[in-house]
Amino acid sequence: MPTPDQESNPIRILVVDDDALAAAGITALLSTADDLSVVGHCLDGIQVAHAIRSLAPDVMLCDVRMPGMGGVDVVRSLHGQAGAPRILMMTAFDEDGQVLDAVAAGAVGFLLKDEDPHRIIEAVRDVAAGDAGYSPRAARQLTQWVQDSPTADARRDALEKLGLLTDREHDFALALVTGASDAELAAQFFVAETTVKSALSAIKTKWGIRNRTQLAVVVARSGLA
Template sequence: MSAPSRVLIVDDDPMAASGVAAILGTSKELTVVGIRNSATTLGDAIQALRPDIVLCDVRMPEVDGVEAATRHARQPDAPRFLMMTAFDEEGRVLDAINAGAVGFLLKHDDPRWILDAVLAIKNGGSAYSPRAAAQLTEWIQNSRSSAAQRAAIEKMKLLTDRERQFAIALVTDGASDADLAARFFVAETTVKSALGAIRTKWGVRSRTEIAVIVAQSGLA
């Protein structure tokens, strides 16, 4: 059995951070190596604690989660950043994704979903909760420019019918690979292969980036 993934929690709300730590502590696949209530010294914490995953609040004083991801998510051997948000500043979440974050959660998501999301990140995937995905989709569709929509539609045209079905399901339901496999009566390896093909065709790295493009297209 592989060693547990090391998780660093960054949130200026000590109670919220402790609650998330308790949820993650129920899994033998994860170990919380630290909690920080500020991102101002996050670089030092990453060097000292060597986390595999940083679970980071979006809204914090001084250095917020977006700036933290911008500074650290694309560094060599960087931990993977999973953002938490109350989703009152949706555009900041998009900024974090562009900075290299691989997923986002709503703070009031079901605790089981928070745990599943971190485990998905541990296993090399991306994660965003269904409620967060729905809100993000609505925000993108309400604010998209015609140029961005046209570009997204052209990208959708590059996909096969099955790839398009999978991509849309990511946005509408926040479905996992296993969910997609069960829904479309295919093997989970088929889903992984299709999502890999989408990432290659679109030049993106994560499920979250796929979801953003689908939402921009307005085809979900």
């Protein structure tokens, strides 16, 4: 539940989707939450830079496939820029995995467009709070995309990365691909949530990655999850 402070200072969201009907639907959904505010909508990636400067969103929900400047190019263009919002990709269930390129470029999570509405709202909140945003269902799709096109080098690299971890970090990493939150992992392993956060931070440092979605990709490439 949002706190009174969150309701008075709502999370500012920019929706980027060339499908006006889809954008209207996601806007209507997010507007049902008092702590979320959709501040703008872009029909293509070219409009994004100006919208970010003028609207200062905290989170950007960005479609993967758009004519002209697609979602992956949008993420790449914003990587490392001061004031850039945290980016949550939106994709159809039957996409070909382009979202993996977006994750590699800096997106912090992704949602399936026909996701449960509650999951979409929670993912936006998670991303705004500095976490990654993806549901168990999206996590399964992420794993499937990765496992459908593995390479020997990618699998070897992933296994080597897993070999750098302590036993506890290894267990957390494998469990993470289910899309579980920190709180859910803490309950699963009977530890404090701070223990989970510390372990995941240590994994990201050892692997030289930025977020838990990239962490899930590495685990999926290992073939162990």
